[in-house]
Amino acid sequence: MTHWPQRQAALLDALAASGALPSDWRPAFEAVPRHQFIPQEVWRQEASCVPVEAGDEWWSLVYSDTPIVTQLDDGRPGGPGIATSSNSKPSLVARMLGALDVTEGHRVLEIGTGTGWNAALLSARLGSRRVTTVEVDQDVAAEAEKAIRSAGYSPRVVHADGEQGFADDAPYNRVIATCSVRRVPPAWIEQTAPGGFILAPLGLDFWSGALLRLRVADGTAQGRAVGGVQFMPMRSHRPAQDAPVDDSTARPSPGALVPETLASLGFALYASARLPGIAMTQGQHDGVPQVWLWDRQGSAATVTDREVWQYGPRDLWDEVTEVHAVYIRAGAPAAEEFGVTVDSGGQRLWLRSPEHPVV
Missing domain, CATH: 3.40.50.150 (Vaccinia Virus protein VP39)
Structure with a gap:
């Protein structure tokens, strides 16, 4: 001391x-x-x-x-x-x-x-x-x-x-x-x-x-x-409890290289507006880099460069990669290019200018 x-x-x-x-x-x-x-x-x-x-x-x-x-x-x-x-x-x-x-x-x-x-x-x-x-x-x-x-x-x-x-x-x-x-x-x-x-x-x-x-x-x-x-x-403001995922709906596909920008704060903001309700995290499983996706209503996906597995009624990985492609075409904007307006009409995310809402 x-x-x-x-x-x-x-x-x-x-x-x-x-x-x-x-x-x-x-x-x-x-x-x-x-x-x-x-x-x-x-x-x-x-x-x-x-x-x-x-x-x-x-x-x-x-x-x-x-x-x-x-x-x-x-x-x-x-x-x-x-x-x-x-x-x-x-x-x-x-x-x-x-x-x-x-x-x-x-x-x-x-x-x-x-x-x-x-x-x-x-x-x-x-x-x-x-x-x-x-x-x-x-x-x-x-x-x-x-x-x-x-x-x-x-x-x-x-x-x-x-x-x-x-x-x-x-x-x-x-x-x-x-x-x-x-x-x-x-x-x-x-x-x-x-x-x-x-x-x-x-x-x-x-x-x-x-x-x-x-x-x-x-x-x-x-x-x-x-x-x-x-x-x-x-x-x-804590999220609702996740619904269980039905493993019997598992659908495999070839592995995917996860782009670095998928884990950027800029894409996180963009995806939060374009893909409301989808959650993502990433880390390692048995030494292999992995991405986890879920929507709290029973859909989920796990992604590595070896294989992709999707579960439930939605193909979350397909949805995320589609939106990510649009984000890249928009110039992969950094987090500081996004802004928020909050008024009596609610909360809106915009890109570069309040006149350009992300929807």
């Missing part, structure tokens, strides 16, 4: 050298040590959540640029061990705070308090009375508030559903979400001052994870993707 200042300094130096930590945010990171917000019982996210031993392993994890799982299965014992709350990797925290573009006098609403580290960093930068943070899990909110108070800060910590924001302290100049959403909630737009920004991770089915930066004006939020992020979904 006596060596944490050196560990902290080394981490912050590395974040600054990489460009993740803006110079105007470094004093806040120095004033708010990460270890003050990490409980003793934590997990490392690997193929599954692996417990971290107390002592040097814990300290090494805390002062590495690594996310830390702080809750499994919404806090219920005996579950499957799925991560449901975490402390984000420091480079991501720094990059998002930099993208928030705050200045003195701004009021900020944070959706997803988690461990409280982000709220404390905002308080160190802006002053506690200008920060409101909302957490849906009562136990997580209570522990976060305790850690924040111990660190010397006193933002308003609210136990509530973050989808509704928190109208009592509105309007806010900035809204930042530390959980992904399928759609930007209307309450966030209503509670953001004209000219303010909403910074939120968009989490759709097709392996996406785009960070949206939306300016609010006249009841509309509009802006572009500003990079890729991976966050746990807001609880009310």
